Amino acid sequence: MNALDVLRERGFVYQVSDEEGLRQAFEGQVTAYCGYDPTDDSLTVGNLLTIMLLAHLQRLGHRPIALVGGGTGMIGDPSDKLAARPLLSVAQIDANVANFKRQLARYLDFEGGRALLVNNADWLRPLGLIEFLRDIGRHFSINAMLDLEFVRTRLASQAGLTYLEFSYILLQAYDYLELYRRYGCTLQVGGSDQWANILAGADLIRRLEGGRAYALVTPLITTASGRKLSKSEGTAVYLDPRKTSPYEYYQFWINTEDADVERYLALYTFLPMEEVRRLGRLQGAELRHAKEVLAWEATALTHGPAAADRAREASRAVFRGEAGPLDAVPAVPVPRDEIAAGIPLVDLLVRAGLVESKRMARPRIQQGAVTVNQERVTDDRLVVDERFLKDGGILVGMGKRFRRVVAA
Template sequence: MPKNFIKELEWRGMIHDIMPGTEEALMKEMAAGYIGFDPTADSLHIGSLVQIMTLVHFQKAGHKPIALVGGATGMVGDPSGKSQERNLLDEETLQHNVECVRKQLERFLDFDCGENSAEMVNNYDWFKDMSFLEFIRDVGKHISINYMLAKDSVKSRMETGMSFTEFSYQLVQGYDFYYLNKHKNCIVQLGGSDQWGNIVTGTELIRRKSGNEAYAVTTPLIKKADGTKFGKTEGGNVWLDSKRTSPYKFYQYWLNSSDEDAENYIKIFTLKSKEEIENLIKEHREAPHLRILQKTLAEDVTNRVHGKKQLQTAIAASKILFGKSTEEDLKSLSEEDFFAVFEGVPKATISRDEIQNGLGMIDALSAKTGFLKSNGEARRELKGNAISVNKTKVKEDFVITPEHLINDKYILIGKGKKNNYILIVE
């Protein structure tokens, strides 16, 4: 007897839309459900984390989650939410992306837990041998143009134009659902709210072709209280791949959530129970400055995505960068730890001679290193008391000498609270 998956999502605020009858169908017996992931890049970003969590809950409720990586759909391009025709990725890149995304997804689900073990599929497997004629006869025949035209993803593009390729997308995805329904007894498709149209084309196709009932659940678009886009920083997307977004930055992203957002995120992105979360929220409201919610959230998510070791480094890095650490603390770090902490921080190398005679701050910030755009900017920041060397604020007349070197090799320059640069001497 499965647990109530829908109720679980509901209190977490993870349901945007749901097809009538879904809850009943899922309560009856163990079912399979799937979510598709687009291989548009070689890593997923935290936007996809919502979908991943949905699958995790699905499995925890006793159902069988199927993660589909869209090798075939990726070749077509989903027009949902896109105002313009997209460029197609070449096959090689796509193949590479499929592999990477697959590996990432594998970390989150249990693939060996008996009958509701997770499964990973690639729709390229069933599309690669299908001919065009076969597709338009067996699939296209069941869905009318009128029906397809009524979709938002198509309607909104009537003015600007849309290729036949993208127009057909909903059928391709619809067929995925049909295929999984037929071969893996998959009765529900989950996804982001922008996927509603595509999912419904799938349930429609299933009903017409095989007479089965199929269901849909979509999750809301995650919003930030200040109106900016979730998952974006000045540096771009927040990715799950540590090569693209360092675990430290990843941890920081969650830690910097506003109070309001943190209350929502902790429900969506952690597996903590309702009671636990309610207690945390209560505790947080009593002592907001401790930021219990943000810390719990950041630790939980970073741990799940990057593992314990990376989380420890991220926490250590945060303490060093934001705590009351001193030059002594920096010097006590091993070289390995130092570079782990400052991974992703801009670095520049200068020769030992330059520092031997003393290196002026303007040269250190701009002329010799390019950390800042111009000498003028360097001068302004220095005047504004924004620059620190090895965690100590410095003035314009400060001169860097070999005795400031950490491990006789590098120097940490900071601008404000959040920007750091490393000067390496060789």
């Protein structure tokens, strides 16, 4: 099956610049890239769609390039932002790049050049301004750039748009040109908000090199209820276990809405489509099994099979009462003498990070949304002390989120 058909079957394809041309290119080996700006110290689930796309291409015999933006990260892509990103120091950006490299290696095989990890700082940081404006800037029309949706949105906003951000599209196009020249890269992939930027790069390659280059963008992934996939309870879900633990990562996936299970199995695992469709047909109580498969497969890819096993066992211990490693649940250390003296439950919920304030905690307790050691609590005046300790900890939960308060 042609790679384009595989990607479309699994749900990766939203728009392609030249479908027949790309289909023909996929008959041979294609070098494809996606860029990741290191404006944070970890990639998130929001980046995972294009990472999985590159990983599928590699499994189909093509060569992916993961481009980390040590150069463009000094600006930050404004395409889907309502205000300018905070500027990071070069040292911060380089540290973030190092983290990205470790995370991407969980999905892509970089051995023997089968995949490449490239940093655009190699060509952007030494780039001379006059040379860049003369050789690259003259190929871009201000009229066309002003018509871009993100530009019109930002110009109409109070925040406005800086020249620094306005120039981002030129730098991204130049990246595509450099990757074409250095590695023969002829396909750039990205989210649907990147469509104009990618087309600009393909056009630059045509103008300067006379080459054919392609654009492929993925759909915006939201849940069936319209929530952005990369968020959980309003908080970003990171690929770095120091920011989102394997247990929390597993819980993010197992809490997938019923209507999304088959779609996410196709996008975020390597399971064959026959198995994806079989799991997607499950109904009622059996659908829980499909969600467990999704959660385990996704967690094993990001954190390894052993971490996925522990997360699954902990999840079953918390939600089913089975024996399991509760120490996999994120822990909050509290001095033992404080526990002995007694801590109001409303204070404990705040300290555990399950709620922002005591004022917000009280109605949640009264509504029955809070549990202590898996027992529902409705008394907002409850004081938690050492009587609640089990195996050195107290399991506190709100909704589907749990923390283990550990006596320090």
